[in-house]
Amino acid sequence: MTLAAGKVGIICCSGEDLPEGTISRVATRLVLEKLKPDQTVTLCLPLFLAGGEDERAFARVFPTIAVDGCSKKCAEAGTKKYSGKPVATILVSEVMKKYPHLKVKSREKLEPQEMELAMKVAEEIAKKVDEILCKTARK
Amino acid sequence: MENHKVVVVPCSGIGKSLGTVGRVAAYKVVERMRPEKTRTVCLALLTMGDNDALKLVRENPCIAVDGCPAQCSKKNIEASKGKLAHNIVVTDVLRKNRALKPDGVIKLNDQGEKLAEIIARALSEKVDEIQREEKCE
Numbered sequence A: 001m002t003l004a005a006g007k008v009g010i011i012c013c014s015g016e017d018l019p020e021g022t023i024s025r026v027a028t029r030l031v032l033e034k035l036k037p038d039q040t041v042t043l044c045l046p047l048f049l050a051g052g053e054d055e056r057a058f059a060r061v062f063p064t065i066a067v068d069g070c071s072k073k074c075a076e077a078g079t080k081k082y083s084g085k086p087v088a089t090i091l092v093s094e095v096m097k098k099y100p101h102l103k104v105k106s107r108e109k110l111e112p113q114e115m116e117l118a119m120k121v122a123e124e125i126a127k128k129v130d131e132i133l134c135k136t137a138r139k
Numbered sequence B: 001m002e003n004h005k006v007v008v009v010p011c012s013g014i015g016k017s018l019g020t021v022g023r024v025a026a027y028k029v030v031e032r033m034r035p036e037k038t039r040t041v042c043l044a045l046l047t048m049g050d051n052d053a054l055k056l057v058r059e060n061p062c063i064a065v066d067g068c069p070a071q072c073s074k075k076n077i078e079a080s081k082g083k084l085a086h087n088i089v090v091t092d093v094l095r096k097n098r099a100l101k102p103d104g105v106i107k108l109n110d111q112g113e114k115l116a117e118i119i120a121r122a123l124s125e126k127v128d129e130i131q132r133e134e135k136c137e
Helices: A019-035 A074-082 A092-098 A112-138 B017-033 B043-047 B051-059 B072-079 B090-096 B110-136
Strands: A008-012 A040-042 A064-068 A088-091 B006-010 B061-066 B083-089
Touching: A008 A019, A008 A074, A008 A112, A019 A040, A019 A064, A019 A092, A019 A112, A064 A074, A064 A112, A074 B043, A088 A092, A088 A112, A092 A112, B006 B017, B006 B043, B006 B051, B006 B072, B006 B110, B017 B061, B017 B090, B017 B110, B043 B051, B043 B072, B051 B083, B061 B072, B061 B110, B072 B083, B083 B090, B083 B110, B090 B110
Parallel strands: A008 A040, A008 A064, A064 A088, B006 B061, B061 B083
Antiparallel strands: none
16 A cells, blocks of 8 residues: 555544643644645544544555644554554644643633644644655655 | 442544534533533543553443444443443434534534533433432442
């Protein structure tokens, strides 16, 4: 199976128990809807287990970025286990360290400060998308 | 004996707004409507076989909240040998509320919020029922 040209897959953890899980989810959607709509696709992480071979082929078809809320890195581990090794991982808790003034506490609806952090994470994902696409274009 | 907390597990599907409807409904229950009786767990953590997450769903009654008929939450709870007490699929509820047109994944529109509220109320009643039955056992 060959990689799909010009598209990068993004798999986020969407962790329900932590605000960082909501940030991972919103940041992923910001990339898909606003920053890189033509270059990115996504798939629900739990669908790897619940779905079939088509879903599990995802990371073999697309170079993939895992977006994890915490150091347990479920998106990275889940993608690797059920589909294929992600090319990169963005860790929300690591990005947060660069912006200590941006605090997160909401799991349901993000406050403006939390949306700002989600956008910072989205920008890091988008930067990684560009790097991956440049590399695949050179091959 | 104190009742077990009911674990509400939304699928958090990210492709369409219905995954967000399920997620928001779950938070309405665990944070506002029944905070003392419920909690949630990261579905991805459960999928990865985390010991604490497995213990939680095996020792407490669980409600799966799924956005679509793929029913990822239900299937993952079952695969984890969790105590699935009830499951709800957002598309089924939407069928009974056809006038509502939920939209948005980053932020639900008003109709999506309304659908989430309907589901959250149904979930809360189910939580009470599960705990009543536990007391009788």
